[in-house]
Amino acid sequence: MKQRAVTLVEICLALTILVVALIPLMRMSSSDAVTVIETEKIQMAERILESIKTELTAMPFKRFYERIDAEGTNAAEEAGPFALSDGFYPISLSEVLEIQKKYKDFAVVGTWSFLLKEGKPDKTMVQTDISCSFSRAGNAPPVVRNKSFLIVKP
DSSP states (O other): OOOOOOOOOHHHHHHHHHHHHHHHHHHHHHHHHHHHHHHHHHHHHHHHHHHHHHHHHOOOOOHHHHHHHHOOOOOOOOOOOOOOOGGOOHHHHHHHHHHHOOOOEEEEEEEEEEEEEETEEEEEEEEEEEEEEOOSSTTTTOOOEEEEEEOOOO
């Protein structure tokens, strides 16, 4: 009987074939992970924007006037835009801060302004624009989700 041994060349060839087969699988796996993270960030951004919208539409309309008075702006002459500070959405702000613990690149900014009617600010309607942004993997441009809505004085 003749015994056959595995040579070092055969082992190297087998390892090379294994590595060549595993590289595409690993790339697919890592791109899937990036997609999952980006999808999670998009869902968070949409949830935050909707939460801010709900919070702003539920607050008393007079808070817009109070905010202008606090800033020393004459609302009769100026329509805006004014910065949408986090004082307008304290509940949603806590959500944003929680998300920023996990994803440091998450940011929310917004503005609000009175609509113009015949060249003068109409103090019964407020246009609100909010943006939520975060970076993407690699050198891809950041993702920005926007929400615009109108708040009408009851």
